[in-house]
Amino acid sequence: MLKSIFAIVIVLFLIASTSAxxxxxxxxxxxxxxxxxxxxxRELIVRLPNNYYQNTDLSYPVLYLLDGQRxxxxxxxxLDFLNQDGKSQEMxxxxxxxxxxxxxxxxxxxxxxxxxxTSGGADNFLDFIExxxxxxxxxxxxxxxxxxxxxHSLGGLLAxxxxxxxxxxxxxxxxxxPSIWWHNQVIMENAKTFFGxxxxxxxxxxxxxxxxxxxxxxxxxxxxxxxxTNARSEFSYHADIDVNESHGTTALIGQTHAFRHLYRSLxxxxxxxxxxxxxxxxxxxxQSDKFGYPIQASYRAINSAGYNALKAKNFAKAIxxxxxxxENYSYKADAYDSLADGLEANGQLNEALKMREMTIQxxxxxxxxxxxxxxxxxxxxxxxxxxSSM
Numbered sequence: 001m002l003k004s005i006f007a008i009v010i011v012l013f014l015i016a017s018t019s020a021x022x023x024x025x026x027x028x029x030x031x032x033x034x035x036x037x038x039x040x041x042r043e044l045i046v047r048l049p050n051n052y053y054q055n056t057d058l059s060y061p062v063l064y065l066l067d068g069q070r071x072x073x074x075x076x077x078x079l080d081f082l083n084q085d086g087k088s089q090e091m092x093x094x095x096x097x098x099x100x101x102x103x104x105x106x107x108x109x110x111x112x113x114x115x116x117x118t119s120g121g122a123d124n125f126l127d128f129i130e131x132x133x134x135x136x137x138x139x140x141x142x143x144x145x146x147x148x149x150x151x152h153s154l155g156g157l158l159a160x161x162x163x164x165x166x167x168x169x170x171x172x173x174x175x176x177x178p179s180i181w182w183h184n185q186v187i188m189e190n191a192k193t194f195f196g197x198x199x200x201x202x203x204x205x206x207x208x209x210x211x212x213x214x215x216x217x218x219x220x221x222x223x224x225x226x227x228x229t230n231a232r233s234e235f236s237y238h239a240d241i242d243v244n245e246s247h248g249t250t251a252l253i254g255q256t257h258a259f260r261h262l263y264r265s266l267x268x269x270x271x272x273x274x275x276x277x278x279x280x281x282x283x284x285x286x287q288s289d290k291f292g293y294p295i296q297a298s299y300r301a302i303n304s305a306g307y308n309a310l311k312a313k314n315f316a317k318a319i320x321x322x323x324x325x326x327e328n329y330s331y332k333a334d335a336y337d338s339l340a341d342g343l344e345a346n347g348q349l350n351e352a353l354k355m356r357e358m359t360i361q362x363x364x365x366x367x368x369x370x371x372x373x374x375x376x377x378x379x380x381x382x383x384x385x386x387x388s389s390m
Contacts (some may be wrong), residue, residue, distance in 0.1 A: 007011055008343050025050045025080055025367055028072075035137050037128045043097040044068065046218065047076045049090035050083065052142070054366060061091040061146035062137060064129065064170070066105070068095030071251055075150070078255045086300065088259040089266075091148070092141055094133070105154035107161045110183040110216035122161055130169050145293035149339035150174040150258070152251035156207075157182055163205060164194045168313075171291060172204040176251040177212060178217035178329060186220070191226050201235035202290050204265050206258035210245035234290070236265050267292040268301040277321065303338055315346035333363035337373055340380075349384050 020184065045068050049060055063079075065071055072095040078080040082088035098104070102117045103163040106201045109120030137143050149170040151159040156178030164187060205227075209220045224239045238261040245253050266287070272279045280301050287296045293330045306321035322339040340355035364369035 009346065010074065026076070027052065028076065031140075032310055033132065035128050035132050037124060037132060038099075040099055041373035042099070042128070042133070045072045045093075046093040046141070047072070047079075047093035047095070048141070050080065050309070050367060051090060051331050052092075055329075056142070059142045059144040060150065061092045062141075062143045063090065063091050063148045064133070065093055065095040065309070066149070066151035066158065068097045068103070068377055069153065071095065071150075071347065074252050075255055079259060082256070082259050082263075084375055087163060087283055088263045092143060093139070096133070101154065105151070105158040106182055107157070108166075108183045108186050116185075116322055123165070125158070126162055126166060126169065129349060130166065133258055134169075146171050146291060148172040148174065149264070150176075150255070151178070152176040153247065154179050154182070157187070160191075160205075160207075163169055164190050167201060167203055171202065172262050173206070174254065175205065175207045176254040176258075177216065177247050178207065178220070178223075179216070180223050185219050185222070188222060188226075191223060192230075195226055195230035195235075199232075201232040203235050204262050205235075205237040206239075206254065207237065207259055208242065208250050208254045208257065210250040211227065211243045211246055212247050215246070243340075268298060272303070273301055273304045277302075277324075280305060296328060299325055299335070301333065302328070303334075304340060305388040306342065308344055315342060318342040319346060331362065331366060333359050333366050333373065335361055337376070344380060349380065349387070353377075353380055353384060 027048040027150040029046050031046050032041055034041045065075055076093055079088060083090050089202035099188035100117060102119050103121040106119040107122040113119055147170045149159045149162055158176040160178055162169060227237050240257060268280055268283045272283050279299050284295050284297045302325045306318050309318035309321055319342040322342045325335040326339055336355045336359040341353045343352035343355060359373045360370060363373055
């Protein structure tokens with residue numbers, strides 16, 4: 001008898017555990033690869049987007065995260081929150097665990113800092129990323145050609161050094177409280193030349209600082225002045241100083257700002273959206289040519305164009321535009337909800353009802369909040385019932 005009760009408890013526990021796991025957004029996993037360049041195995045923490053398995057034709061940008069063990073959890077949580085709020089795009093996170101931090105993140109050897117261990121291995125580490133890690137990620141995950149390097153402190157120094165020495169490797173760089181002071185500000189002279197050239201630089205930089213003083217603040221001010229006085233074409237950046245944050249927390253706060261500013265820099269401008277679908281498609285054709293891989297018109301751009309048509313009471317056009325998002329983003333509950341808005345506004349209530357019901361089904365699969373969707377479904381059913389009783 002006791003054995004039977006115990007068995008039932010175990011089964012119920014496993015069911016509950018499975019259900020709880022199934023409700024989590026995204027997937028985190030451990031991975032690793034042996035590096036011939038570094039002569040060691042490098043451990044990785046991988047975060048796959050919430051919708052990774054909902055549309056297997058879709059590829060994603062990749063965020064390569066330095067100090068992976070320390071920064072993974074808050075970065076993954078911040079990115080997912082912004083995804084749900086429509087303030088950032090979904091991306092794969094590849095968090096690289098450290099073995100010899102000062103060796104990998106510093107561009108030059110400085111004997112004054114031997115207490116940290118060896119230094120000056122940044123080029124070797126970037127070789128590892130470019131020649132081993134990126135090909136491995138591209139082979140094993142659905143990555144597109146847009147890559148971001150995110151680092152804090154010495155990791156921020158590496159992000160800046162990577163931008164200046166290998167601007168082709170990453171298309172965006174996040175540098176939180178970067179140690180620009182390293183080895184008498186060794187990267188500064190090259191920065192003046194790099195940012196002062198006339199050639200286009202298809203890249204984005206977010207850089208910040210907290211309440212640091214001394215060499216940290218002085219070097220940051222000099223570097224950001226170089227950014228301010230040299231406007232390379234096709235390059236954008238955003239710089240922040242937040243005195244409410246310490247050196248240790250600038251990465252935590254900075255991730256939110258970095259993701260949001262990067263997202264804005266890549267979005268189709270409202271004035272182009274206002275011109276309609278041909279202008280939107282032309283914009284993303286230019287983006288595809290700029291970054292070297294096919295970029296589909298964003299959900300936001302198409303959805304905004306649909307609501308512009310709806311606001312102008314061009315219901316047929318709005319419905320046509322919303323159907324494009326349903327086709328291109330068939331896994332997104334919100335696409336069906338928007339189409340239901342268009343159908344309902346056009347008086348096609350029964351078709352709108354089908355889309356409202358589909359929205360709920362998709363929201364459960366996509367694992368997104370659906371209270372608003374439920375309310376709209378209830379309201380539409382009440383409207384249909386009211387009209388049928390008249």
